[in-house]
Amino acid sequence: MANKKISALTELTAVAYNDYLAIVDTTAGSTKKISMNNLVYSYMVVAGIANLGTGRTDGELKITADEYGNRYTWDDDNSKWRIHDGNQYTTAGLPTTGSYTIPTGTMVFDVTTGTFKRWNGSAWIGSWTISTAASGVTASTDADDLIVENNAAGGLSILTPNTAAGNLFFGDPEDPDEAGLVYDHADRGLQLKSCGSIAARFGTAGQLFINETENSKMAGNGLTINQGANDDEIFALKSSDVAHGVTTQTETDTYYLTKKYSSTLGGVMKNSFSESSECEFHQGFATSFNATKTTAGSGTFQLQAYLISGTTINDNVTANGNLFAVKSRVGGVNQTKFIVDHEGDYYYDGSGSAYDAYDDAVLLRAIDSDSQNAIKTAFDVFVKEMKDDLVNTKIIGKDSYEREPFTHKKIHSRGLINGAQLQRLHNGAIWQGRLLDQAIINTVRELMPDRFDDILQKNMADLGIGHVKLLH
Numbered sequence: 524m525a526n527k528k529i530s531a532l533t534e535l536t537a538v539a540y541n542d543y544l545a546i547v548d549t550t551a552g553s554t555k556k557i558s559m560n561n562l563v564y565s566y567m568v569v570a571g572i573a574n575l576g577t578g579r580t581d582g583e584l585k586i587t588a589d590e591y592g593n594r595y596t597w598d599d600d601n602s603k604w605r606i607h608d609g610n611q612y613t614t615a616g617l618p619t620t621g622s623y624t625i626p627t628g629t630m631v632f633d634v635t636t637g638t639f640k641r642w643n644g645s646a647w648i649g650s651w652t653i654s655t656a657a658s659g660v661t662a663s664t665d666a667d668d669l670i671v672e673n674n675a676a677g678g679l680s681i682l683t684p685n686t687a688a689g690n691l692f693f694g695d696p697e698d699p700d701e702a703g704l705v706y707d708h709a710d711r712g713l714q715l716k717s718c719g720s721i722a723a724r725f726g727t728a729g730q731l732f733i734n735e736t737e738n739s740k741m742a743g744n745g746l747t748i749n750q751g752a753n754d755d756e757i758f759a760l761k762s763s764d765v766a767h768g769v770t771t772q773t774e775t776d777t778y779y780l781t782k783k784y785s786s787t788l789g790g791v792m793k794n795s796f797s798e799s800s801e802c803e804f805h806q807g808f809a810t811s812f813n814a815t816k817t818t819a820g821s822g823t824f825q826l827q828a829y830l831i832s833g834t835t836i837n838d839n840v841t842a843n844g845n846l847f848a849v850k851s852r853v854g855g856v857n858q859t860k861f862i863v864d865h866e867g868d869y870y871y872d873g874s875g876s877a878y879d880a881y882d883d884a885v886l887l888r889a890i891d892s893d894s895q896n897a898i899k900t901a902f903d904v905f906v907k908e909m910k911d912d913l914v915n916t917k918i919i920g921k922d923s924y925e926r927e928p929f930t931h932k933k934i935h936s937r938g939l940i941n942g943a944q945l946q947r948l949h950n951g952a953i954w955q956g957r958l959l960d961q962a963i964i965n966t967v968r969e970l971m972p973d974r975f976d977d978i979l980q981k982n983m984a985d986l987g988i989g990h991v992k993l994l995h
Contacts, residue, residue: 575604591634598624606631606642617647628652641667683708692716712736754786767796840865871943918944 569575571589578585578597585604587593594607605624612618614635618625627644630651640647643661649668656674671679681689685708692703698719705714705721715723724732728743735749750757760779768775777796784790795803807823815821828846832838840846842865849861862870913919920938968975 577602578604595623628654628657638668641670681706685709750783754783756780756782765796765798767798769796772796842866873943873947914938916944917941918948 567584568586568588571587572593572595574587575585575595578599581597581599583597585595585597587595591611593610593612595604596607598605601624603622603624605626606618606629608630609632611632611634614633617631617633617640625642627642629642631640631642631647632638633640633647633649636649638649639651640649641652642648648664651668652670652672654670654672655677656672658672658674658677660672662670671677681691683689688705688707688709690700690703690705692700694700694702700716701719703716705716706712707714711727713725714721721736722734724736726732726737726741726743729745730738730741730743731746732738733746733748734751735747738745738747741747748757756773756777758781759773759777761774761776762778763776765778766775767778772794773780773796779793779795782792782794784792797803805824809823812823813821826847828840828844829836830838830840830844844865845862846865847861847863848859850857850859852858858872860872864870914921919940964975964979971978
């Protein structure tokens with residue numbers, strides 16, 4: 524076929540190359556009106572990839588008839604045919620860089636597997652990239668079937684009517700929507716689906732519900748966890764630094780947990796675990812402190828007990844009802860050691876012994892003489908020597924020098940007073956005083972047998988002392 528000049532377009536000439544037609548701009552380089560490396564538009568259809576041959580000019584296009592209409596453009600710089608996006612190949616027929624120019628990111632369809640394949644610069648990978656601009660990041664091979672990238676802000680939008688839900692599901696042959704994300708426009712709730720059911724839900728006001736959908740008592744920005752029928756831990760804190768070893772109660776790296784106190788009645792049990800003698804600290808940081816010492820007083824730390832009545836908690840606490848109790852494990856069972864009741868009375872385990880081997884009044888004075896506000900007497904010089912007896916009898920703790928837990932400063936630690944032991948000492952001092960009084964009474968009675976009883980009763984009446992039974 525001879526070259527022919529197209530009359531209507533005087534600058535274009537139809538040129539015959541082998542068995543196809545090319546339209547070429549034949550004007551001088553400086554005056555070309557339509558140009559693509561001299562080729563304005565040129566393509567031919569060939570039977571197959573084996574019939575591509577060698578291109579004649581850069582950008583020349585050929586289409587193969589028996590390969591689903593695959594397109595190839597001649598790459599003059601590398602003397603190879605360039606693969607186009609959208610071409611289709613069998614898995615065995617996927618092109619290689621040894622024979623073709625394959626730009627990184629080129630997407631083709633594998634008709635054998637029915638999946639898209641993307642050229643990552645060295646191999647075909649099963650992915651589909653929607654690229655606004657190259658991000659410079661290579662996707663993980665575990666998640667490269669669909670890639671959305673940009674070199675700035677990018678994203679994926681799922682748009683539905685405001686009465687419908689937008690879904691992103693994860694499935695398998697047994698369950699096509701076993702897990703996923705669901706946004707229901709009707710109630711404006713974002714749901715996390717797992718194991719075939721809704722596991723968590725974000726509410727309309729910042730709430731997070733786990734195994735729950737609503738909480739009418741939580742207006743916003745809160746966490747609700749529904750444990751269902753489970754009776755074990757509902758909340759646990761862990762640390763890789765902790766290994767307390769109490770695996771009969773919890774995992775060894777769990778240092779705090781909460782669970783139901785009763786599997787059917789409720790209540791909360793809080794457990795903390797430690798590898799040292801200190802286990803649980805409660806700290807309160809207040810800008811001021813209440814100093815009221817009446818029934819209206821309050822404190823930085825407060826415990827408050829209520830009695831439930833139907834749907835309210837406004838009923839008075841039962842008379843003599845125990846508000847607070849301290850227990851310890853003794854002999855394989857839990858024993859109560861201290862109780863505070865509704866009336867403010869307190870009870871403690873008073874199984875300790877008395878101090879009949881000591882002069883209890885002197886021991887009491889030894890405690891007071893250690894106070895800065897005590898009025899010192901000559902007798903206190905003797906009493907001060909009994910401080911060791913106070914420590915030995917566990918009425919007070921022993922002074923020591925210790926480190927503060929946080930600052931680690933060395934501080935003088937003054938022994939504290941044991942309230943229960945002190946009360947026993949008071950009882951002992953009263954009884955010893957009574958016995959001493961009785962000894963004096965018996966001595967005077969022996970000296971004044973006829974008048975003693977009348978004089979004693981008169982003096983007691985003058986002092987306002989009621990009837991006291993005397994020992995004989």
